[in-house]
Amino acid sequence: MSLSNTVTADLADKYDPLNDAVKQNPYPYYAKMRATEPVMYLPHMDTYAVASYDDVDKVLKDHRLFSSQHFWPELLGEYDPVPEVPPMISMDPPNHVHLRKLANKAFVPSKVAAMEGRAVEIVNELIDGLVAKYGQEGEFDWVWEFTALYPVTIISEVLGVPTERRAEFKVWVDDLLAAANRQAYGPERLAEIRKHSDELRNFFEQLYDARKANPQDDLLSTLITAEVQGETMTRLEVLQMATLLLIGGVETTTNLLGCTMVELHRHPEVYQRVRSDHSLVPPLLEEVLRFNPVVQMLFRHTKEDTELGGVKIPKGKAVMPLLASANRDESKYANADVFDIDRKQEVPMMSFGQGPHFCMGSFLARMEARVAMEQVLSRFEVLEPVSNEVHWLDSYFARGPHSLRVRFKVR
């Protein structure tokens, strides 16, 4: 049995990230681009999409030519909850470096290792809650009732955010990411996104004021009190950093666990092996990250006239390195379209980016996902999607199932 893609790619169409068929299954379009037009101008978005591994690598590592400054405006547009200041993901070196050094202290491997015990507890609390609600066997939604609640709890604890607000976070963050699709929405949907963006900001303002008056042992308090080059961060800078960590830390890990369940169901022989040998969880996660990455692309813009893959790109143009396409580049990966957990890493995958903005949360994300899968495999005798259909998120930037009903039986 395998999960089918709900929409078959019509390759007569060119790659268009806003097209529904592409959002459902972008991979055949990426393959066609790599073969025929690896740097493709998308006139309706006034953007150059970049498909080959080497070109994506070049764009991400050369911050002098390919700037990150438009990243946040491209992603969130007017729905940025803190439009007054850029987050570090939208800053170029050297300015970005001191902010990164400060925040990074919470995400180094030793800090992440110290969170593992709590991660195990959180997974088991969530599973206990499901058993209390549905009994020893039944059905639940893998995304809405498990994967969406788990990383938000962890990042909430790191930041010092009360966990009772975690379900609201999921809605706020989903809508912020949906803002990437804003060209496709009507006024009602846009009003909803506006409302949730404002709610997120109000919430962090209140939390900032509470922690400023009464600092706690949490990251938000650290960001408020710490000094950067002799100066403390302003209220707005702290709000923006908190928003970035929430966006970076919630949806991504949720989607990694969502994609992992999809791939396990598509590859039952792999599921069987991982069930009987939990030490295969890390290579399983690495292959899910490569094969179906949760961040499909990034945003840069040119600071000078340049040429990439034989295509002239004028100064000031948007460039979209397609991480997910680079990960399937057949010149870098043998049998790139085959899902293979025994794969030896030929070149670094692009899923966490490359260069100065390489994901700050990669250790945390890998730990969270590994702990979740290990605990889930130990606690459930049966856990499998009830349908072959996958309803993917309505986003070309973020990849993951929107929801995924699973049938379960606990051991």
Ligand code: HEM
């Ligand atoms: C599967 C999980 C994740 C994936 C695939 C992922 C992917 C990425 C990618 C591709 C970038 C590079 C952005 C760029 O170059 O413009 C990035 C940056 C970043 N990620 Fe993640 N991420 C994940 C989880 C997390 C988590 C759990 C956090 C933690 C809170 C996090 C925090 C960040 C931050 C703060 C940045 C910006 C770093 C900078 O600008 O220097 N990410 N992530």
